[in-house]
Amino acid sequence: MVSTGIEAPSAADERVAEAIELLRGARVAVLTGAGVSTDSGIPDYRGEGAPVRTPMTVQTFLASERARKRYWAGSHLGWRSFGSAVPNRGHLALAELEARGIVDGVITQNVDGLHRRAGNQHVIELHGSMDRVLCITCGQHYARQSIAERLEALNPEIDLETAIRPAPDGDVVVDDVDAMVIPSCTVCGGILKPDVVFFGEFVPADTFQAAASLVRGADVLLVAGSSLVVNSGMRLIEQARRKRLPIVVVNRGITKGDSRAAVKIDAGTSETLTAFAAALDS
Known part of the structure; x- marks a missing residue:
């Protein structure tokens, strides 16, 4: 077999390309979890390991x-x-995508405030802020x-x-x-x-309704860095499914939403979200 010297794209690269095509020209709602903040030095207490x-x-x-x-x-x-902690490349990529009108807003399960500090203007903090x-x-x-x-x-x-x-x-x-x-x-x-929001408490109704409204108004739901173990995240996945929105999931390891995802990318959020921002700039 003769080598062409050109490497074939990996399966992960192909999935990133598929996700970019779904996001291109779409109004995107984003749901983030702890995996978005691990590169800022904040531990993920739910992911693998x-x-x-x-x-x-x-x-x-x-x-x-x-x-x-x-x-x-x-x-x-x-x-x-x-x-x-300071915002990492993933936070900054999402802020850039919002500034360019691609991301309508970010719904986060995190309580670290890093999306706001990165520059996102429309942030719904499902579980409050520390x-x-x-x-x-x-x-x-x-x-x-x-x-x-x-x-x-x-x-x-x-x-x-x-x-x-x-x-x-x-x-x-x-x-x-x-x-x-x-x-x-x-x-x-x-x-x-x-x-x-402590264990044993519910997400405030008006907060969840704001998040659900953001999802209903979108063309695509992008999930980044969440295993979707917490019920509030899966309820938003269900909102997207009912509206027949394509769901893109970026997370290291399995999530509860993988079976509902149009594209699942098993990779880090910082590099993947940065790749999205670079590709969607054109």
């Missing part, structure tokens, strides 16, 4: 002050990572950084840099959780929680 974690439920959070102290300790540790804190009693909102500063000021005897450490299972080790003092609402004294 992720540690098994016991999540904090809203019932436990509300019922136990000790549980709230432990949660805020771990959340403070996580916030340091979130606060220093950069906001609210009082569950009176509804007062706070910037997360201000609560982080209060947490440190309330615990001057505790070196939070060393007293709170990540554990191998994705949990945290706190040297003396009972000694911690956690902030309360400065307006009513109520319980503060990050403005995110």
